[in-house]
Amino acid sequence: MTHQSQGEDIDGFFTTARTSGRDTAVELPTDGYQNYLFDLDDPQVAAYRGMTYEEFTRDRQSAQFLRDLLDYWDSQLAEPFVGITTDGSVRGGVYGSAGEYDGSDQAARAAARTALTVLDDGVRERFEHPIDAQEWRSWSNPEFVFHRNGLRLEDLPGDQVDAILAMVQASLSPAGYERVIGAMDLNGYLGELTGLPTIMNNRSYWVSLFGDPTGENPWGWQLFGHHVAVNCIWVGGRCVIAPVFIGAEPALSDVYPPLFAAREQTAIELASSLTPQQRARAVVYNSVLDPAMPEGRLHPADERHVGGAFRDNRVVPYEGIPAGELTSEQQALLRSIVEDFQLLLPEDQRALTMADYDAQLGDTWFSWYGATDGSQPFYLRIQSPVVLAELDHHAGVWLTNRLPARFHVHTTLRLPNGNDYGRAYLAEWDEQHDRR
Known part of the structure; x- marks a missing residue:
């Protein structure tokens, strides 16, 4: 078992190391996730052995950090649904008709x-x-x-x-x-x-x-x-x-096929192809723990991703480089990353959704945190009026790496401007079928 940069424990599972800015680069571990397993008799895991999921839940929710987080989540849930926007205003007419x-x-x-x-x-x-x-x-x-x-x-x-x-x-x-x-x-x-x-x-x-x-x-x-x-x-x-x-932890397993390796490879190919001028626009922060990040940008649970649970109404301004400043080859790589995020859709539906993406290419933005050569953990976001897609490397929760690594990956996909949960299409259906 190997521990990295212990940091101060927040509640046993989360530490300040994952939210503390670092002037030095965050290097990827050179060894495998197997070296970051807890010993089975370590109290971090042994304390919960034999618990049901409900018993574990009661124990975890006794932590003040989690009680505060759940209270905040419930406050977000209580808000009427709006959808993710760039400025708080829903942009209409971007999805067309469901038919x-x-x-x-x-x-x-x-x-x-x-x-x-x-x-x-x-x-x-x-x-x-x-x-x-x-x-x-x-x-x-x-x-x-x-x-x-x-x-x-x-x-x-x-x-x-x-x-x-x-x-x-x-x-x-x-x-x-x-x-x-x-x-x-x-x-x-x-x-x-x-x-x-x-x-x-x-x-x-x-x-x-x-x-x-x-x-x-x-x-x-x-x-x-x-x-x-x-x-x-x-x-x-x-x-x-x-x-x-x-998501996955460990994301790089020797037992199951990797879920994100192809997407990460394409993303690194795109990022490493950027010219110095493009890189100056696309790379928002030089590290996933860049001390230049404003207060609140890093969250102990979400780390960098912005589209997770209970974030239905989040205001997420564009950042990075507009797709129009990329070459056609780079735009093709960007599109393939988005299509991989949309892989769950049946093929005919995926084609329709990618047509929505293509129609908004002129208002599509690509942002990157970290080195662009694959030598460091990274965060990426692709955002337009019809998609918000993220991939983020996280610190360990059930592995002992205290700094972000490719062992732990979170990915999120949202349809901004009110079409998460198909809400924009449902509103159209209700109007057409007099269900208001």
Whole structure:
């Protein structure tokens, strides 16, 4: 076990090291994540061994830092939904029309109906929600429980889990489903590495159904838990899968395929291709712990990413370099990164969503924190009126690296200007179908 730059503990899991500016470069570890595992008898993991997820939750939420964070999250949840914006004002007309129902989700609807048939009445009541329910917005990504939406997969019999995951699979692209299941499996692997399988496993996720999949009206589902949060909704002829949060620790596993390696490689290729003039615009901070960051830019839990849980109304000004100042080759790399963020969408829906991206290329921005040659941990953001996509390297929580590394990755995807959870399309549907 190796510890880096201990820093001052905030609550045992989080330290000031992850939010303290450093004048020196943050170097990537040269050894593997295996050297950053806790000893199984270390109190950091041994204290929780054998706890249920509810017992662990009660213990974790006794920490003042987490109580304050949860209070803040609830205050954000209480705000009426607006959507992520650059200045607090929603920009209309950027998404076009969802159109009339076209049957493109028939397989997913059928799988959802099958899932409903295998659930007992009392269980089914907890699973189902109105299409406009507040539960859409109360997802979170830690391993402890905050809001208990719907059903917990690990509490269900196998046939019910299989039916629910079949609904998820039918809604996503094959590669997208592999990515989601891969992140869930990595959570199970983390539970094995720490000896905490009752707290972190590949079924420690909450799932809900929204709307009615038996007709042509909008419907969708939500799956969330540690390092995975997926919100999927079908409205008319469009599928929206956002917000999405997918992370992993360890992200570079020798057991499961890496989730983010190809995206990171493309991102480094783009960043390293920047000319000195472009780099001066794109690189906002020279390090992920640059002391030039303003107060509040670094958060002990979110670190640098801005589109995580309960950030539905965040104001995020553009930063970095506009895509118009990139070459056509660089724009192509940028687009491929965005398309990888949109991998969960079925292929035809992904094409429609990427067409939305293309239409806003003139108002698309790329920002980067850290060295551009791959020698350091980095943060990237791609932002336009129709996308906010981030990748952030984090310090360890269940690994001992106290500084950001590629062992721990968070990625977020948002649809700014009010189309997270398909809200812009739902408003259009309501108006057209007199559901106001």
